[in-house]
Amino acid sequence: MQINQAKNKDILIYYIKGDVDINTSPDMRKNFDTVANRQEKKIIINLSGVSYIDSSGLATLVEMLKKVRKYGGKLKLSSLADKVKSLFEITKLEKLFEIYDNEEVAVSEFDKQ
Amino acid sequence: MINSEKWAFSVNDPSVIKILGSACEINELIQKILKSLQSININKTTLFDIRLCLEEAFVNALKHGNKNNAGLPVNIEYSISEEEFKISIKDSGAGFNYRKIPDPTVNKNLLKTKGRGVYLIRYLMDEVSYNKTGNKITMVKYLGGNHADKPGKK
Numbered sequence: 001m002q003i004n005q006a007k008n009k010d011i012l013i014y015y016i017k018g019d020v021d022i023n024t025s026p027d028m029r030k031n032f033d034t035v036a037n038r039q040e041k042k043i044i045i046n047l048s049g050v051s052y053i054d055s056s057g058l059a060t061l062v063e064m065l066k067k068v069r070k071y072g073g074k075l076k077l078s079s080l081a082d083k084v085k086s087l088f089e090i091t092k093l094e095k096l097f098e099i100y101d102n103e104e105v106a107v108s109e110f111d112k113q
Numbered sequence: 114m115i116n117s118e119k120w121a122f123s124v125n126d127p128s129v130i131k132i133l134g135s136a137c138e139i140n141e142l143i144q145k146i147l148k149s150l151q152s153i154n155i156n157k158t159t160l161f162d163i164r165l166c167l168e169e170a171f172v173n174a175l176k177h178g179n180k181n182n183a184g185l186p187v188n189i190e191y192s193i194s195e196e197e198f199k200i201s202i203k204d205s206g207a208g209f210n211y212r213k214i215p216d217p218t219v220n221k222n223l224l225k226t227k228g229r230g231v232y233l234i235r236y237l238m239d240e241v242s243y244n245k246t247g248n249k250i251t252m253v254k255y256l257g258g259n260h261a262d263k264p265g266k267k
Contacts, residue, residue, distance in 0.1 A: 054230070092217075095220070096224065
């Protein structure tokens with residue numbers, strides 16, 4: 001799994017590429033701690049590079065969301081593949097996360113808020 | 114390293130395997146099963162569902178059933194036909210009552226990090242059953258033939 005970060009104005013874009021599963025989600029969790037420690041207030045997790053996620057991956061994303069909310073930040077998801085998005089729908093996590101079709105729309109939603 | 118002949122099987126030939134429960138061996142077995150399914154040209158969505166359910170079930174067997182003890186065996190029986198893929202996975206643990214796992218989709222449980230694996234298996238597979246002890250899961254995914262797509266969801 002590869003993780004990259006970029007800044008779009010005051011928004012952190014967190015790019016994940018590869019499978020997010022029991023083997024890789026601990027690395028994602030550890031890597032995201034550096035983001036949470038900086039208390040980034042606006043975060044978009046771009047999942048366009050993710051074609052497979054399991055329940056541990058979903059759990060790690062929930063943990064990430066909780067961490068961000070704890071310090072008053074906001075986290076959005078963008079660019080989910082159809083099958084990945086379907087898992088959010090099946091598990092009703094689409095009620096918890098703000099999910100956008102692409103990064104641009106997610107950025108514009110932050111601009112509106 | 115696993116003896117590759119041990120894993121040899123053909124479509125329509127039910128296979129019974131008993132392996133020591135290391136993650137490495139189980140990953141190899143999952144890859145072999147997926148490769149065989151690809152060889153009979155099942156669609157990508159079905160393959161995704163099967164891969165996910167296999168990984169969830171094996172993680173449960175290793176982590177919860179065998180308490181991460183790689184020296185304990187996991188018994189596996191599976192068969193692949195054009196009609197269906199069927200697999201049973203039995204760990205060496207005391208079992209669990211799947212009915213007691215909280216529903217992860219209700220609002221009060223959404224922020225919890227556990228319970229989605231079992232839920233996804235029951236949603237994505239066409240048939241799921243447990244033995245009385247609760248340490249053996251049997252999963253069936255219909256692959257085609259006379260089975261219509263199931264809206265599934267138990």
